[in-house]
Amino acid sequence: MLLRTGVAVALLTLLANSAAGPAIDARPVSVSHQAARVSVMSFNVCGVVCRRGEVTRTSAYAAQTALRYKASVVLLQELCYSQFVRVRTLLRPAGYSAVFAAGTRAGTCDNHDRKHGTGFGVAILVRGQATGNVVRRLPTTAGTEGRVLLGTNATVGGRRTFVAVVHMSPSVRAGLSRQLRAAASYLNPRTRHPVIVGGDFNARPSYAGMSRFYSRSTGGVGRFIEASRLRGGAPTFDVGGAKLDYVFFAEGLFEQPSAVSVPTAMSDHRVYIGSAAIRPL
Numbered sequence: 001m002l003l004r005t006g007v008a009v010a011l012l013t014l015l016a017n018s019a020a021g022p023a024i025d026a027r028p029v030s031v032s033h034q035a036a037r038v039s040v041m042s043f044n045v046c047g048v049v050c051r052r053g054e055v056t057r058t059s060a061y062a063a064q065t066a067l068r069y070k071a072s073v074v075l076l077q078e079l080c081y082s083q084f085v086r087v088r089t090l091l092r093p094a095g096y097s098a099v100f101a102a103g104t105r106a107g108t109c110d111n112h113d114r115k116h117g118t119g120f121g122v123a124i125l126v127r128g129q130a131t132g133n134v135v136r137r138l139p140t141t142a143g144t145e146g147r148v149l150l151g152t153n154a155t156v157g158g159r160r161t162f163v164a165v166v167h168m169s170p171s172v173r174a175g176l177s178r179q180l181r182a183a184a185s186y187l188n189p190r191t192r193h194p195v196i197v198g199g200d201f202n203a204r205p206s207y208a209g210m211s212r213f214y215s216r217s218t219g220g221v222g223r224f225i226e227a228s229r230l231r232g233g234a235p236t237f238d239v240g241g242a243k244l245d246y247v248f249f250a251e252g253l254f255e256q257p258s259a260v261s262v263p264t265a266m267s268d269h270r271v272y273i274g275s276a277a278i279r280p281l
Contacts, residue, residue, distance in 0.1 A: 059086035080109035184212035227274025247274030
């Protein structure tokens with residue numbers, strides 16, 4: 001969400017003391033289309049509350065982590081447009097293409113240009129070409145932060161795949177249940193073909209609305225398997241130790257999912273790495 005309390009002053013001081021980001025190894029990552037395993041990185045950057053709109057270190061960390069985990073797909077949330085532009089620049093030499101959608105605007109984001117200004121939202125980066133971009137506004141209560149579903153088409157693990165990222169509202173009052181319903185209604189019918197969706201859902205696995213994504217094998221009514229296999233998994237949000245971040249794969253087209261939750265001082269969320277084997281044609 002856009003506004004949070006309790007961000008540690010010591011953490012912000014530590015992050016502010018280093019203006020230069022770590023070096024990026026932007027050499028292209030070799031991908032064999034015979035290999036069925038794909039890696040997906042989802043990360044709530046906390047680009048405003050934790051990072052105060054800072055670009056250099058924030059973007060360098062996101063790009064470096066994507067390369068470290070050889071992510072075929074990178075899903076970012078709570079990202080200033082200016083931060084997105086830098087991540088895109090860093091990952092372009094490694095063969096990634098990128099798309100962004102603003103859910104709202106944030107005053108601490110750089111006023112980047114006339115078109116995007118202080119845009120604040122979500123992004124997808126994929127190794128290879130992204131085409132047919134989709135931005136769908138999710139139902140949000142008036143006066144609360146706008147939310148979007150961003151999607152694109154890409155070749156992932158040798159198969160044409162629809163990739164989507166979401167960042168849901170943090171409460172029912174702001175629209176969480178309606179947003180989960182709208183996103184699931186749009187994505188579930190697409191699962192006749194490969195689909196990957198991830199992001200910050202702002203809901204625990206047991207929340208009723210999450211049943212719209214989880215398949216029957218985990219007590220849901222949806223058409224997806226989650227990277228952590230079961231309806232649960234390691235915490236991804238450090239405030240309260242909750243799992244709020246997910247990577248879902250279309251059931252029947254992906255198998256052998258696995259997940260890693262990586263702590264970081266850069267955000268109040270952990271980096272969430274989901275992987276699965278995509279079935280060949």
